[in-house]
Amino acid sequence: MKRVCFLLKVKQDRLEEYRERHAHVWPDMLAALRDTGWHNYSLFLREDGLLVGYLETEDFEKAQEGMARTEVNARWQAEMAPFFEDLDGRPDEGMRPLTEVFHLD
Numbered sequence: 001m002k003r004v005c006f007l008l009k010v011k012q013d014r015l016e017e018y019r020e021r022h023a024h025v026w027p028d029m030l031a032a033l034r035d036t037g038w039h040n041y042s043l044f045l046r047e048d049g050l051l052v053g054y055l056e057t058e059d060f061e062k063a064q065e066g067m068a069r070t071e072v073n074a075r076w077q078a079e080m081a082p083f084f085e086d087l088d089g090r091p092d093e094g095m096r097p098l099t100e101v102f103h104l105d
Contacts (some may be wrong), residue, residue, distance in 0.1 A: 001039065001056040001057065001058060002056065002057055002058065002059070002060060003054070003055075003056055003100060003103065004053075004054070004055050004056070004057060004060050004097045005052065005053065005054050005097065005098045005100070006052075006053045006095040006096055006097055006098060007050065007051065007052055007053075007096075007098065008051040008053070008084055008087070008091060008094055008095070009049050009050060009051065009084060009085040009086060010045060010049040010050075010051050010083050010084060010085070011049060011083060011084065011085050012048070012049050014082070014083045015045065015047070015049060017083070018045065018083050019045065021079075021080070021083075022043060026072065026076065028072045029072050029073070029076050032067060032070045032072050032073060033067065035066070036062075036063050036066030036067050036070070037057045037058055037059065037062060037063040037066060038055050038057055038063055038067075039055065039056045039057060040054070040055060040056040041053070041054070041055040041056075042054045042055070049085070053095065060097065064092065064095075067092065068092070073092065077090035077091055077092050078090070
């Protein structure tokens with residue numbers, strides 16, 4: 001499994017609503033993530049809006065492409081886009097993996 005980490009920035013005035021939305025992710029969105037190869041997926045949110053995402057997958061590009069083909073992802077991304085700063089397009093298109101420099105297994 002490949003480990004993937006990315007950063008995004010949630011708008012300060014939308015933090016509480018962002019947390020609430022992720023406390024109730026749609027079941028069909030969760031199923032789509034699992035079905036397209038997203039595993040051990042976590043989001044961490046700092047009080048200043050820094051969002052750290054982490055997931056494990058066999059092939060990140062393939063996992064992203066799989067989600068891009070789902071109708072539920074298009075709806076979710078459209079609803080989530082207004083929550084983010086400095087984002088051109090959809091949040092899933094703004095995910096730029098960080099380079100892993102160390103891992104302790």
